[in-house]
Amino acid sequence: MEADLILEKINEILVDEFEVDADIISPESNLKDTLGLDSLDYVDLVVAIESNFGVKLGEADFVGISTFSDFYKLIETKIQNKN
Template structure:
């Protein structure tokens, strides 16, 4: 899955879960400051991302996540790990 497609999925998830406006979500959007998510929101997002990817997300993989692009990069990494494990 390409980064643009992952960004679209993450954006859609943010809109659905947190009733955000799609126009407010950019790769540079900061989760806590710009989108006003809190730690419970972040946990909800991780749970939904785990369901979508079929992968368990390790807490350390998301500790440094600050922006939407960071989420996209983390999901891309998870998907790449899954592909390499399946081969």
């Protein structure tokens, strides 16, 4: 799956599942602050990503993830390693 498609799908999930305004999502924005995620929201995010992309995410995967760009790269790497 290409990076552009991954980015589009992730943003679609965020807009649909977390009711985030698509206009506030940018690669440089802080993921947690922009989405206002609490610990339960992270669980929901992990479940949504796992079900849509078929990859497993653990707590350790989120270490060092601060921006949307970091998150996109994490998912892209997970998908590449899966194949």
